[in-house]
Amino acid sequence: MIMAKNKYAVFILMLTALSMSPAVQSQEHPMLLLTRSGVETIRSQLGKVPLFDASVQSAREFVDAEIALGIDTPVPKDFSGGYTHTRHKQNYMAAQQAGVLFQILQDEKYAAYVRDMLFQYEAMYKDLPLHPQERSYARGKLFWQCLNDSVWLVAMSEAYDAIYEWLSAEERAQLEQNLFRPYADFISVHNIQFYNRVHNHSTWGNAAVGMIGLVMGDEELIQRALHGVAEDGEIDFSLQDNDGGFLRLAGQQPGFLSNLDAPFSPDGYFTEGPYYQRYAMYPFLMFALALHNARPDLQILQHKDGVLLKAVDALLNLTDADGEFFPLNDAQKGMSWFTPSLVAAVDLAYHYGGRDPRLLSIAEQQGSVLLDEAGLSVAIGVRDGKAEPYEKHSINLGDGPDGKQGGVAVLRYGSEDLTLVFKYSAQGLSHGHYDKLSFSLYERGDEILQDYGMVRFVNIQKKGGGNYLPENKTWAKQTIAHNTLTVNETSHFGGDYAKGSEHSSQLHFYDASRSDIQVVSAREDNAYPGTQMLRTMAVIKAENFKKPFVLDILKVTSDTSNQYDLPFHFLGQVVDTTFEYESPASLSALGQDNGYQYLYLEGKGIPASSNIQFTWLNSGRFYTLTSATRQADELLFTRLGANDPEFNLRRDPALMIRRKNTGDTIFVSLVEPHGAYDPVSEFAVDPDSNISSLDILYDDDDYTAVAIVDLEGQARVFIVANVNAAKSAQHELDIDGKPYRWSGPFYAADF
C-alpha cells in the first residue's frame, strides 16, 4: 500500500471507524451492477425476452471475438485513437462484458478470460511509469490522462466483482494488493489535482475508487470516493487544467457527493452541457447503483430530491428529433442517446424511476439493454408491448446547484417540427463557451441555425492526437462562433474564464403554456460591463403560416458607443437576398482575433429598406431570415476557413448583421422555415417567405412592440414587457393611439 501523509491517514482512519458497517465486510458478490438475486432472476428469464437475449448475444459475439484474438496489454504509448489507447479501452470493455456473461451464462471461459487479463495487468502495473505523453495536467499510467485510467477502473471493478467469488482468496489478495489498491491510490491520493475536483473527470475518479472499494470491501476507498482525499495545506485556487478550467473553486468540497450536488441543478441540468453529461452519466449511475445495492442506508437515488433520475430525464430532453444531443458548450456533434451510457441511463431510469413507458420506446430504438435487472425490466416491458412514444415537449432547465444560475430552455412545436434551444446558462466549467443568450434552431432534427460544436476529432489521432485542437479555444468557444451578440469584436467576459465563471444570465420569463406562442426571455448584464442585453425569443405558429417560425427580439442598452455583430450561422446554400452586396475579388480574414481571424468575408451589403430578407435552402427545405435593419447596418456573408491551414474547421457560412457606432439598440429578426424541395419530384413547394414586413412599433425601457405583417397584409402584434414579467402584472400601452391592455409578460394577438 502506498503511504499517505500522516494527517490524511488519521483522517481516513477516523472516517473508516465512523462508518464501518458489517454489511460491507461480508457482502456477497456480485454487488455492483449485478446482484446474486438479480442474476437468478435473469437466468430464469433467458430465452424468453427477445431484446435481452439479443443483448446477451451481441455481448457474446463481442467478447468471443476478443477471446479469440487473445489478450494484449501493450506498453502504453499513444494518445486517444492510437493503438495502445484503443487496445486498453477494448480490454476493459471486453472484461466488463465477460464478467456479466460469466454471471449470466455461468460459462467459466469468461471468468478465466477476466482473470487472465487482470493478472496480466497486475504483472505490469507495479513497474508502470507515467504515460509517456505529457500533455495532461494529470497523466495516467495506462492512458495519457487519469481520466481514462479511471474509466478503466470503473469497468474493471465490475469485471472483478463478477468473478470475485470464483477467484481464490490468494488470487484476490494478489490482485488487490498489486493492482487495484495501488491503482485506486494513484488516481486519487497521487493525483489530488484530478481527483478532488468538481468536474466530470473527478466523477469518474470517485466512482472508480468507490466501486473497487465496494468490491474489495475497503471502506477507506469508499469514503475517499464519497468525500474526496483529505488535504492539508493551502489549496491553490489559481491552478487550471488543460482546457483552462480551474482545478478547485473556493467553498467546494471534493468527492462523489459534491460532484452530484454541484454540477446538477435541481432540474437535473448538468452544467457542462449534455455532451459531457452523457459521458459522466455512466459513473454517476453505476456507482449510485452499486451504492443502492450495497449501501441502501445512503439512499443515493433519493439524494437531492432524486436528482440522478431527474438528470436522465433532462438529458433525454436535450436531444433533437434523432436523439442527438444539442451541442451546448464543447460537444462533438452526432453523439446521441444511442451511446451505451444512455442505454444504461434509460434502463436504470425505467427500473428505478417509476417505469415510465415512454422510456421503453427509446430502449426499442437503442436495440440493446443493460445486462442486469434494469435491462431485463426494460426488455420485458418492450416484449409486452408497453412502449409509448417518447414525445418531447418544451422545457426550461435551471442551471447551477440551486438552479438559479441561468439555464437552458428548449421550445418545441409539434413533433420537433421546430425546436429552439436557448442558452442563458452559467459558464459550464472548463468546457463552457462564451455564448450568453445564444440559440440554435432545428427542424425535425436537422440544424437550421447551428451551434458549431467543438473543434476536436475525438480519437482521430492524426487530428491533434484526437484531442482538442487549438481552434476549439480560438474559434469554437468564442462568442462570434454562436448565434448571439458580439460587441466590439470581443467575446463575452473578454473570453476570460474566471470572469465568466462568476456570472450567469438570468431568466426574465419562460412561458410555454400556449402551444401556438411559446416564449422565453433572459437578460445578460455582465458579459460586457456597461452593456446589458435582454433577448426574447418566441416560437410561434400563426394561422396562415404553414410552419412555425421564431421571433427574436434582442434589446441592448449601453453606456458607450459600440460595434454590434449579430451572426446567423445558417447551413445550406444561398437562394436569395433582398439586399445588394459586393463580393470581394479575393477573400481575407474579417478580423484579427476572438474568432474573427477564421472568418472570410464573402460578401458585404447594405439594407435597401427597413427590412432585409435572406432565403436559403438546406436538406430540401427553405428558410428565410427577415430582420428589421437600419440604413447604416452592414450585412456580411462570412465563411470559415481563414488562418486554418490544417483544415481543422468546416467551411461553414454565416450572415452577420453589423451595426456600428451605436449605444442602445434593438435587433428584431424572424427565422421562418417554409416549404420543401424534393430532388426526385423536383417540386419546390412554398419556396418564398410569407412575411411582407417586420416592424418595430414601439421600444422603450418597459416595452418593445413588434408587428409581423404577412403577404396577405395581416399584421400581428407582439409586445414584450422588458421589466415586469410577473404573470399577474397588468399592462397598458398606447401605440400610435391604439391602446393595448394585457396581463402577464407578453401580449400576442391575432396569431
Add this chain to the structure above:
Amino acid sequence: MIMAKNKYAVFILMLTALSMSPAVQSQEHPMLLLTRSGVETIRSQLGKVPLFDASVQSAREFVDAEIALGIDTPVPKDFSGGYTHTRHKQNYMAAQQAGVLFQILQDEKYAAYVRDMLFQYEAMYKDLPLHPQERSYARGKLFWQCLNDSVWLVAMSEAYDAIYEWLSAEERAQLEQNLFRPYADFISVHNIQFYNRVHNHSTWGNAAVGMIGLVMGDEELIQRALHGVAEDGEIDFSLQDNDGGFLRLAGQQPGFLSNLDAPFSPDGYFTEGPYYQRYAMYPFLMFALALHNARPDLQILQHKDGVLLKAVDALLNLTDADGEFFPLNDAQKGMSWFTPSLVAAVDLAYHYGGRDPRLLSIAEQQGSVLLDEAGLSVAIGVRDGKAEPYEKHSINLGDGPDGKQGGVAVLRYGSEDLTLVFKYSAQGLSHGHYDKLSFSLYERGDEILQDYGMVRFVNIQKKGGGNYLPENKTWAKQTIAHNTLTVNETSHFGGDYAKGSEHSSQLHFYDASRSDIQVVSAREDNAYPGTQMLRTMAVIKAENFKKPFVLDILKVTSDTSNQYDLPFHFLGQVVDTTFEYESPASLSALGQDNGYQYLYLEGKGIPASSNIQFTWLNSGRFYTLTSATRQADELLFTRLGANDPEFNLRRDPALMIRRKNTGDTIFVSLVEPHGAYDPVSEFAVDPDSNISSLDILYDDDDYTAVAIVDLEGQARVFIVANVNAAKSAQHELDIDGKPYRWSGPFYAADF
C-alpha cells in the same frame, strides 16, 4: 385546323392514304395506358392486391384534394417553379390520374373533373399567345418552352382517352377541333426546330402528338409522331438550342423512331446520360405502350432488338446503392429510381420484359405502381412474395447508335461497397460535359470523389428561374470540374461543342471476369490534338486490405510541352497529408477561365518524396489518396467559390496534382477507402492507409507496370498492356531482371 404549306399537306395526305388502317378508325377506348380488357382485369382485383390498392388510394387522395381546390387554369406567366408553371403541371398530373380513377372506380366525378378542366383549356387555348418568357428557342404557350407543353399533352392524351367514350361526340369534336389538334400542330409544324430534333425534347413532342393522334384516330398525327414533320428547303445545321446543342445533325431523320434509334446504344445506354434518360423514359414508354396496344403491327417493343426494355435495365444499373442516378453530364443530384417515370419503367419492364423478379424489389421500395395492367402484375408479384434483391454488378455500356462511340463502365465490388463510374463516352448531345476519361467513386451510395453534377436548381425560381445557371456552362461542363486531366488550363475540345460531338473516346479493354480485380481502360486521342491519353482504372480487393481500392493509371503522350492538372474532387474534411504546403493569407482565383475562375487556391505544396498521401474523412469513413508524384509536381488544394457572388456553386474542395513543362508522362494514383468513424462510439477504426508505397516499375509505349506495397511490405505488381489488349495475346516483359509472362490485357499477381 391550322393550314400547312402545300407541299407538306400533300405529303401528309400521301402518308395518311398509305397507312390508314380500319383498326384506327374504330378503336375502342381507353387504348393508351389502359385498355378495356385491362380495366376489367384491374376491377376484378381491386381490394386484393395491397400495393395496387395503396397506389389507387394515393391517387385518390391527390385527385380528391385537387378537386376540392377547384380547377384553375391561370394565364401563363412564370418560369419553372413559379405559380402558373406549377399550376398547369399539377393540372395535367391531376387530370391524368383522374382519368385512370374514372376507369378503375367508375366514379363519374373524376370524368367530370377531367372534362371540366379540358373545356377550361379549350376556352382559353385558341387566343393564347406565346408564353411571355422569351428565353427558350422554342417557346410554348402554357409553359415557357414547348417541351413542357408537350408533357402536358402526353398526360392530357391519357386523361382524354380515359373519358373519351363518356363524352358526347359533340364534346369530343369541340375539344379536338379547338384544343387538341391545334395544340398538336403548335408543338410540331409550328415548332419544327423543336419537333424535328433527335433529342429528349423532341421525344416528348413526338409522343404527345402520337398519343393524342391515337386517341383521336388521327393517322396524320400518328405518322407525324413516328416520322416527324416533312420539311421543304435547306435545313440549317448551324442552329443551336439554349444549351448550345445543335438542333439538327446531317443524316438524322426526325420523329419518334429516329429518337428511339439514335440516342440509345444497342446496350440501352442513352447518350445524354441517366438523368435525362429518366426524363425521356416516360414518353418513350408511354407512347410505345400505346403503340403496342393500338398498333401491334409496329412491334415497337421489339424495335432495335428490344432496346426500350434494355434501356430500362441500363438505367437501373446506372444508379448508386440508394437508387440515385450517377450524375453523368447535366444532372441534378438526388434524382433516383423513386421518380414516377421509373415506377412506370420498372412496371412495364416487368410486365412486358420477362417478369424479372428482381424488379419487384425495386417496386417494393418505390411503394407505388402504375395504375394499369403492368402495375397490377407487379403488385401481384410483390403480394405473392416473388421479389428478389436487385443486386447490381459491374457493367460496360457502349454509347452511340451502333454502340461504338465509347461508353460508360461501372465497376462494382460487393454490394456497392465500392463503385467506380468511368466515362469514356460520346459528347452526350447538348447536355454533355467535356470530361473524357473522367470518373467518380462511391462507397455504398456515398460519394467519395464526386462529379459536380449540374449548376441548376430545377424549379427553384429565385435561382435563375429554375433554369440552367450560367455556371453550368462555365463551371460544370468544363473539364476541370471533373476527375480527369486538363491540359494547359483548357477544356477538352477547347470546350467546343461541335468538335466534341465529332469524337468519342475508345474502349481499350474491359474485364470484370474476376471479382477481385476488375479493370477498364480507354483512350482519348482527340480532346487535345497532339496529346493522347490512355486511362486504366482497376477496382481491386487485395487480401490484406479490408476494403477494395481503386488503382488509376493515366498515361499521356504528347508532341508538346504542357501543364497537366489532375484534380481529385473529394468530399469531406482533410485529416492528413504527407506533404508540406503553404496556405495563402488571402484567397484568390486559380485562373481566369475554363472553370479555373471559380477555384480558390487554399494551399500549395510540393511532394516530399516520390509518393504523396492525402487522407480525408467523409460521412464517417476514411479515404487516402496515394499518388506517385515527381519532385517538380505541385499539389493544390482548391475550393469552389471564387467569382460566384450569387452563391450558385457549392463550396466543394479538390486536391489537384499539377505537372508543368512536360510532354509524355504518367500519373499513377490509388484511392483507398479504409476504416470508419462513429460519432456515437467515438471509435476510429483503421484511420490510416495500408499503403507504404506506390511505385512505377516500368513504363513504355507497350507496357506500364506498377507496384503497390502495403504496410507489411508485401508488394503487388500490376502491369497493363498499353497497345495490344487482345484477350488471347501473350506478353513477356523483363523488369529489373525479373521476367513476367501473362496472357490478356493485364497482369496482376499476389492480390
